[in-house]
Amino acid sequence: MANRTDPAAKSIRGTNPQNLVEKILRSKIYQNTxxxxxxxxxxxxxxxxxxxxxxxxxxxxxxxxxPTPFMCLVMKMLQIQPExxxxxxxxxxxxxxxxxxxxxxxxxLTGTDVDVYxxxxxxxxxxxxxxxxxxxGQFTLxxxxxxxxxxxxxxxxCDIALPRVKRRWNLESLGSLEPRRSALEEDFExxxxxxxxxxxxDELEDRAYEKVNPSQNRDRDYDRDYDRDYDRDYERxxxxxxxxxxxxxxxxxxxxxxxxxxxxxxxxxxxxxxxxERDRxxxxxxxGRRRSRSRSRSRSxxxxxxxxxxxxxxxxxxSASPRRHGDGHEDDxxxxxxxxxxxxxxxxxxxDHPDPEIAEANKLRAALGLKPLKV
Amino acid sequence: xxxxVLNDRLGxxxxxxxxxxxxxxxxxxxxxxxxxxxEWYPIYKDHITLKDYEIHDGMGQLYYN
Numbered sequence: 001m002a003n004r005t006d007p008a009a010k011s012i013r014g015t016n017p018q019n020l021v022e023k024i025l026r027s028k029i030y031q032n033t034x035x036x037x038x039x040x041x042x043x044x045x046x047x048x049x050x051x052x053x054x055x056x057x058x059x060x061x062x063x064x065x066x067p068t069p070f071m072c073l074v075m076k077m078l079q080i081q082p083e084x085x086x087x088x089x090x091x092x093x094x095x096x097x098x099x100x101x102x103x104x105x106x107x108x109l110t111g112t113d114v115d116v117y118x119x120x121x122x123x124x125x126x127x128x129x130x131x132x133x134x135x136x137g138q139f140t141l142x143x144x145x146x147x148x149x150x151x152x153x154x155x156x157x158c159d160i161a162l163p164r165v166k167r168r169w170n171l172e173s174l175g176s177l178e179p180r181r182s183a184l185e186e187d188f189e190x191x192x193x194x195x196x197x198x199x200x201x202d203e204l205e206d207r208a209y210e211k212v213n214p215s216q217n218r219d220r221d222y223d224r225d226y227d228r229d230y231d232r233d234y235e236r237x238x239x240x241x242x243x244x245x246x247x248x249x250x251x252x253x254x255x256x257x258x259x260x261x262x263x264x265x266x267x268x269x270x271x272x273x274x275x276x277e278r279d280r281x282x283x284x285x286x287x288g289r290r291r292s293r294s295r296s297r298s299r300s301x302x303x304x305x306x307x308x309x310x311x312x313x314x315x316x317x318x319s320a321s322p323r324r325h326g327d328g329h330e331d332d333x334x335x336x337x338x339x340x341x342x343x344x345x346x347x348x349x350x351x352d353h354p355d356p357e358i359a360e361a362n363k364l365r366a367a368l369g370l371k372p373l374k375v
Numbered sequence: 376x377x378x379x380v381l382n383d384r385l386g387x388x389x390x391x392x393x394x395x396x397x398x399x400x401x402x403x404x405x406x407x408x409x410x411x412x413x414e415w416y417p418i419y420k421d422h423i424t425l426k427d428y429e430i431h432d433g434m435g436q437l438y439y440n
Contacts, residue, residue: 024385135411358376361392368404373376374394 003030009081012110013163017078020109021160026075028060028067035072044082047073051090054098057147058133059159068133070102071158077106084111091119097128101147105158108151113165114176116152123148125183379430381406395426 005018018026029035038050051073058068077087090103104120111119126144134140150157152165171177182188351366353359353375362372379402381389391405400421419428 358392364405364408368401368408370397370401370404371394373392375376 003079005079006081009079012078017081017110018075020078020163021075025060025065025067025071025159028065029072029075032067032072034069035067035075038069038072042076042080044080044086047076047080047082048090048099051099051102052096054102056131056133056139057098057101057158059135059157061133061135061137065159068158070098071160073102074105074109074158074160077102078109081110084115087111088119091123097126097130097144100126101130101144104148104151108162108165109160113171116165117168117171117177120148120152121180377425377430379425383410393425395430396424398422398424399428 005016009017011017012020021029042050050069054070054073056068057070059071060067087103087107090099091107093099100123104123107119108116124145126148128144130142130144130147132140132142132147147157151162155162155164168177168180172179351359351363351372353362353372358373358375365372376392377395379391379393381391383389387410389406389409391402391409393402393405397405398421399419402425403415403421
């Protein structure tokens with residue numbers, strides 16, 4: 001009885017609102033003590049009181065996938081379906097951050113695309129710390145704006161599959177939304193102007209970042225290393241300024257870079273590229289070219305290793321001039337020796353196995369400190 | 376080399392390649408790399424090898440939560 005949706009509630013996305021939470025998780029919530037004791041007969045008002053008592057957010061944890069009270073309250077909200085005004089009040093309130101996040105989560109699940117962006121984006125300016133319970137039961141530190149970013153960009157949060165919302169630029173091109181204005185826009189516009197005037201833009205930007213978040217300085221080193229994998233580093237980054245830049249540039253540079261980058265990586269389209277743009281705006285073109293060059297360089301290096309030095313040999317043989325020939329040889333010897341050594345090391349690891357699956361498995365095992373697979 | 380199948384009864388199935396003389400601890404690490412750490416049923420001791428537990432290729436379906 002307590003588990004049935006309010007008959008007066010409307011269906012969301014064509015289904016019972018409680019179905020937004022998948023079956024297994026739903027059952028786990030219904031069996032949960034917090035749900036049975038505290039969430040019985042809650043109304044919108046009493047729900048606020050319960051929400052004020054929250055002190056962490058999270059999905060399920062432990063071997064049994066126990067739901068957190070946060071989850072139970074989300075479920076309760078789906079059950080009673082408070083009015084939009086009430087949810088917006090949850091989000092607007094400044095005093096209780098967990099109430100805010102609860103409201104934001106509920107709106108993300110049930111609101112229209114335009115509403116989602118309109119009401120959740122102001123929360124990007126909230127820097128407060130939050131406690132999040134992980135799947136293994138431990139707590140970790142996060143912030144309100146990080147959670148909001150997760151809600152707006154990811155498909156899955158707190159063990160609930162988030163319904164699809166249209167991309168922001170989609171809505172902008174439809175005219176339903178205006179381009180995003182970041183709260184730091186004025187600061188960055190000043191920096192931009194300065195940058196356009198002077199050359200040593202590096203320092204300025206870095207100083208700007210220092211202003212926003214000193215812990216991002218170490219990321220500068222990542223940025224300058226072209227051969228590393230950008231995407232991994234970017235996702236690891238948790239600076240707020242960085243996030244904001246990303247969003248800001250997502251909208252700004254989208255027109256400019258859409259064609260250039262869409263073809264390259266569809267998945268990263270929304271985030272990483274624009275953030276990268278923001279860092280080295282004026283030097284982008286050069287960087288872009290350099291980036292691709294370095295990528296092809298590394299690719300050709302792999303080819304070299306694979307062929308066992310044939311690549312270089314072929315090259316040296318093909319050049320006719322005697323002088324070139326001599327140079328080619330000299331370059332060949334040390335390079336061949338190095339490649340042979342590399343190949344030998346790889347063989348011990350087993351990571352150069354012809355079967356790509358096995359090679360991958362061996363790579364993982366080597367990373368964990370295990371011996372390679374015995375085929 | 377054997378391939379062990381692990382089932383999370385919520386629909387996630389993971390196939391992990393390993394040696395039969397790998398210990399359970401190693402297997403848990405390999406699984407964790409793919410799906411995240413969980414509790415396993417039945418509860419296996421970490422230092423015993425798969426061979427000793429008689430977990431063979433393909434057949435052995437282990438459950439975790």
